[in-house]
Amino acid sequence: MRVLEVCVGSACYLKGSYNVISDLQELVSxxxxxxxxxxxxxxxxxxxxxxxxxxxxxEDQVLSVDPKQVKRFFDNEVLPRLQA
Numbered sequence: 001m002r003v004l005e006v007c008v009g010s011a012c013y014l015k016g017s018y019n020v021i022s023d024l025q026e027l028v029s030x031x032x033x034x035x036x037x038x039x040x041x042x043x044x045x046x047x048x049x050x051x052x053x054x055x056x057x058x059e060d061q062v063l064s065v066d067p068k069q070v071k072r073f074f075d076n077e078v079l080p081r082l083q084a
Contacts, residue, residue: 001035002081003057005042006065016067017041017052023070024078036082056081 004024008017024039040057047053051064054073065073 002037003040004037004078005040005045005055005057007043007045007047007053008041009044009048011048012044012052015052020052020054020065020067020070023067024074027071027074027078031079033082037078 006012006017006021006024008021018041021039021041028034028037028039042055045053045055045062047062047064051066054063054065055061063073063077
């Protein structure tokens, strides 16, 4: 199972990280992927200047999630990793 961590530190919280988590969990449910991925809250990844930070637990790359573009992030970053 893959784990996607979404930052809920101060900067990301103010940018809407809890809404991002909620939207991602809804997309996981809509795509029936609960057995393949878990969305978790985490603390600072050191990328406070960008959008909400997220990273896969087994990767070093920190990704940015625009709270208004969660579906796009899911389609472009999450789904391809689950299909690999």
